[in-house]
Amino acid sequence: MPHRLRRVDRVLRFAPMAATGMVLVLMWAIVLWFTAIQQHRLLQESEKSLDLVNRALAQQTVGLLDDASVGLKAIEQWVNDHPQATPSHDRRLAMLASTLSGSHQHLLTLRVLDDRGHPAAWGDEPPDGRFTFGQPVPLPEQGQTLIAEPRQSLRGEWVLPVVRRVGHQGAAAFIDLDRLKLLHASLLPGSAGSIALVRSDGVVLSRVPVFPGFEGSNITDRWPQARALLALDEGTQVTGTATLDGIRRISAFRKVRGHPVTLSVTQGYDEALSTYFERRRLVIGSCLAITAAALLALWMFSKAQRLARLRQAELAAVSDESPLGMFRTDREGALVYVNDAYLRIHGLERSQARRGWLGLMPEAVRQKAQAEWSAIVQARSPWRAVRRLRSADGRDLLVAVDTAPVIVDGVVMGHVGTVKDITDQARGERALRTLSAVFDATSDFVIQADARGRLQYLNPSARRTFGIAADADIARMTYEQLNPARMVERYQREILPLALEHGIWSGETTKIDAQGRELTCSHVLIVHRDKTGRVDHFSAILRDITQEKAATRSLARSAAMLRAVADAMPALVAVVDKDERYIFANAAFERWQGASAEGVIGRSMREVLGELEYQRSLAWARRALGGEPVVFEKDYSDGARSGWRHLQIRFTPLQLADGTVDGFIGIAEDVTGHREEEARLREMARVDPLTGALNRAGLEYAFEHRARRGDGELRALVYVDLDRFKGVNDEHGHAVGDQLLVEFCRRVREVMRPGDALARLGGDEFAVILDALRDEASARTVAGKILAVALAPFDIGPLQVRVGASLGIALWRGQCGDLAALMARADGMLYSAKQSGRACYRVDAGLVC
Numbered sequence: 079m080p081h082r083l084r085r086v087d088r089v090l091r092f093a094p095m096a097a098t099g100m101v102l103v104l105m106w107a108i109v110l111w112f113t114a115i116q117q118h119r120l121l122q123e124s125e126k127s128l129d130l131v132n133r134a135l136a137q138q139t140v141g142l143l144d145d146a147s148v149g150l151k152a153i154e155q156w157v158n159d160h161p162q163a164t165p166s167h168d169r170r171l172a173m174l175a176s177t178l179s180g181s182h183q184h185l186l187t188l189r190v191l192d193d194r195g196h197p198a199a200w201g202d203e204p205p206d207g208r209f210t211f212g213q214p215v216p217l218p219e220q221g222q223t224l225i226a227e228p229r230q231s232l233r234g235e236w237v238l239p240v241v242r243r244v245g246h247q248g249a250a251a252f253i254d255l256d257r258l259k260l261l262h263a264s265l266l267p268g269s270a271g272s273i274a275l276v277r278s279d280g281v282v283l284s285r286v287p288v289f290p291g292f293e294g295s296n297i298t299d300r301w302p303q304a305r306a307l308l309a310l311d312e313g314t315q316v317t318g319t320a321t322l323d324g325i326r327r328i329s330a331f332r333k334v335r336g337h338p339v340t341l342s343v344t345q346g347y348d349e350a351l352s353t354y355f356e357r358r359r360l361v362i363g364s365c366l367a368i369t370a371a372a373l374l375a376l377w378m379f380s381k382a383q384r385l386a387r388l389r390q391a392e393l394a395a396v397s398d399e400s401p402l403g404m405f406r407t408d409r410e411g412a413l414v415y416v417n418d419a420y421l422r423i424h425g426l427e428r429s430q431a432r433r434g435w436l437g438l439m440p441e442a443v444r445q446k447a448q449a450e451w452s453a454i455v456q457a458r459s460p461w462r463a464v465r466r467l468r469s470a471d472g473r474d475l476l477v478a479v480d481t482a483p484v485i486v487d488g489v490v491m492g493h494v495g496t497v498k499d500i501t502d503q504a505r506g507e508r509a510l511r512t513l514s515a516v517f518d519a520t521s522d523f524v525i526q527a528d529a530r531g532r533l534q535y536l537n538p539s540a541r542r543t544f545g546i547a548a549d550a551d552i553a554r555m556t557y558e559q560l561n562p563a564r565m566v567e568r569y570q571r572e573i574l575p576l577a578l579e580h581g582i583w584s585g586e587t588t589k590i591d592a593q594g595r596e597l598t599c600s601h602v603l604i605v606h607r608d609k610t611g612r613v614d615h616f617s618a619i620l621r622d623i624t625q626e627k628a629a630t631r632s633l634a635r636s637a638a639m640l641r642a643v644a645d646a647m648p649a650l651v652a653v654v655d656k657d658e659r660y661i662f663a664n665a666a667f668e669r670w671q672g673a674s675a676e677g678v679i680g681r682s683m684r685e686v687l688g689e690l691e692y693q694r695s696l697a698w699a700r701r702a703l704g705g706e707p708v709v710f711e712k713d714y715s716d717g718a719r720s721g722w723r724h725l726q727i728r729f730t731p732l733q734l735a736d737g738t739v740d741g742f743i744g745i746a747e748d749v750t751g752h753r754e755e756e757a758r759l760r761e762m763a764r765v766d767p768l769t770g771a772l773n774r775a776g777l778e779y780a781f782e783h784r785a786r787r788g789d790g791e792l793r794a795l796v797y798v799d800l801d802r803f804k805g806v807n808d809e810h811g812h813a814v815g816d817q818l819l820v821e822f823c824r825r826v827r828e829v830m831r832p833g834d835a836l837a838r839l840g841g842d843e844f845a846v847i848l849d850a851l852r853d854e855a856s857a858r859t860v861a862g863k864i865l866a867v868a869l870a871p872f873d874i875g876p877l878q879v880r881v882g883a884s885l886g887i888a889l890w891r892g893q894c895g896d897l898a899a900l901m902a903r904a905d906g907m908l909y910s911a912k913q914s915g916r917a918c919y920r921v922d923a924g925l926v927c
Contacts, residue, residue, distance in 0.1 A: 128330035146251035270346025403497035425470035545592025702729035777837035797904035885919030
């Protein structure tokens with residue numbers, strides 16, 4: 079596949095995934111933005127709402143505490159103005175206290191305290207236990223007001239004393255906490271909310287709802303950080319779950335103006351944001367469902383893509399292996415795809431494929447051919463033609479071109495087609511027509527039969543001799559019908575096995591003519607095989623040699639036909655007599671030797687082949703002259719192609735009628751293509767397709783090749799692992815990672831020596847075999863170079879990527895048959911290098927394999 083098409087294929091493969099990924103990332107980014115912003119906004123709204131409640135309660139509390147202070151100061155002033163009066167028994171003071179208390183709906187009650195801090199009853203008021211406490215109320219210094227800890231009276235009522243010293247006694251304003259809590263409870267923000275009064279030193283004066291043991295305790299004992307908050311005038315915060323009841327809350331707090339008290343109003347965090355949490359769950363659940371559906375769709379799309387790529391790969395493999403040249407054009411006639419066979423037929427490079435065929439035509443007709451081609455590829459009908467071209471390497475070609483239109487939505491988008499090189503076919507057809515004319519005119523018998531012996535062709539002479547009409551159907555006749563019984567037995571026992579083994583048989587046979595007379599014939603039997611080596615059909619050339627004159631004429635004609643058949647064969651055919659002199663050579667043999675028939679016939683094998691080649695063939699020739707059929711292969715240097723040609727050669731003894739060997743027939747077939755294909759497949763199995771380095775199988779082959787030498791040379795196995803390579807894949811994708819691996823291999827090859835071997839073991843792991851080292855320092859030098867090229871930046875397109883490498887080195891000397899043990903030693907050194915901080919190497923110089 080051309081590089082441009084591969085890029086388009088990659089874009090089509092990964093674009094939907096990338097687009098879906100971007101949409102999902104954008105969707106989740108919006109979700110995250112929504113959750114963060116919405117949560118913050120709702121939190122701010124809750125804080126504002128709590129702050130409004132806090133302000134209202136603070137105003138109420140300020141009024142209550144201010145009235146308490148004013149009442150206490152009024153009692154103090156009255157006592158100072160009436161020094162002779164007894165405060166607790168003076169009805170005027172009781173009326174004043176009642177008047178001052180009545181403005182707060184029974185929340186505030188003023189009382190005089192004795193010198194020990196116990197509340198005194200007014201006048202002859204009977205004690206009812208409402209202001210009777212287990213402990214006295216503490217008295218402050220003269221002129222000061224104190225908000226004391228909450229007290230529970232004998233009646234079980236809770237009050238908050240606000241105390242001021244009056245002379246040697248005191249006065250107290252008792253705030254009814256039970257009524258105050260009922261008032262606060264009506265303003266609670268939600269079921270998890272709370273309202274609390276906290277003294278500046280941390281003592282809790284009141285809390286709604288009530289938490290046992292909390293009122294009167296100091297919160298700074300539990301939460302020291304509360305000291306900093308109590309020092310602030312106002313503020314908000316979100317508490318953790320380390321609260322009294324383990325509930326996370328939003329809190330708004332404010333100092334009560336003019337008093338050492340902070341008012342705190344809280345709301346349950348989850349309760350305040352319940353709507354937000356419900357919406358967030360709905361949004362996240364919907365996004366998860368969308369993401370799952372998108373991933374499922376991507377998986378199904380990826381699976382469909384893999385199936386499509388598999389089918390595409392199958393079609394590409396079939397196309398590349400097809401002997402037919404295949405192509406596709408665009409609407410302008412330019413070729414957008416060609417297979418390897420197309421390039422091979424035309425002798426073009428892939429870069430010339432777009433319009434390279436036009437350059438193979440005579441210059442005088444190129445413009446006309448271009449115009450005709452443009453019209454052809456825009457037509458809606460198929461097109462077929464035979465063209466004469468001259469290939470890029472100078473060969474005259476005759477090609478058959480067949481095309482068909484590609485129609486999409488009623489529009490012709492171009493044509494697809496095939497190209498077949500029919501040059502040899504045309505020559506063969508011409509030769510066949512010539513040969514058929516010869517066969518029709520010859521008096522020899524020319525017979526062809528299929529692999530089962532059913533007759534396919536009888537020339538006119540054979541038809542006349544065997545009494546078969548010219549227009550008679552011979553499809554149901556067999557070759558055995560032309561032979562007497564004893565000949566059929568000999569044919570099965572002797573002739574057919576030898577022909578199948580050596581490809582050709584010649585000798586004398588007996589036939590029966592139309593009058594029932596036996597004819598003695600010289601007989602040449604040729605076995606024709608298909609490309610797979612299976613028998614396709616047989617050809618037989620027979621001559622009636624019953625009479626000497628007829629035999630002489632028949633022999634001449636048979637020789638001529640044998641020459642024509644042999645010259646039409648692509649194989650090299652030569653016949654050598656018992657004196658090792660050539661008595662026959664076909665045209666292919668003459669071309670191979672670069673000599674005419676006069677330069678071959680009558681000359682010895684030594685003269686024609688040369689001394690070196692003669693010695694290579696002598697043993698086989700002598701075996702054939704001894705009556706033994708032989709088959710062997712030989713390699714020849716092909717200087718014109720800078721390569722080697724591989725021939726499979728058969729020497730078949732040439733037996734006379736009496737069974738003596740008068741020479742041998744040599745048939746050589748070019749099997750270069752088969753051998754090159756075998757070598758190519760072996761090489762592909764040992765090479766990593768991405769980097770061009772050896773794979774693990776190639777490493778094992780390179781190791782075994784060196785291990786078998788036993789030359790005592792010092793060698794090293796370097797185990798290389800790229801550092802931070804996974805991060806490159808994760809951040810930039812596998813395509814960038816693959817390019818980095820290719821570039822790394824190129825750099826390593828530049829610092830390697832010619833005899834060294836580089837292999838990729840998988841992922842980012844490599845191995846290098848260092849050959850013929852002078853000493854351990856040589857291995858360290860190469861290792862240092864590898865580290866240097868790994869640490870150098872890699873420019874991958876617009877990116878500059880940095881990685882590193884860790885190396886483990888194991889040395890060995892002489893023969894070594896255990897690659898696994900050597901790899902284990904190198905791996906141990908690699909692990910040591912990684913433990914030492916990476917970007918370094920460690921050497922195991924034990925020389926033990």
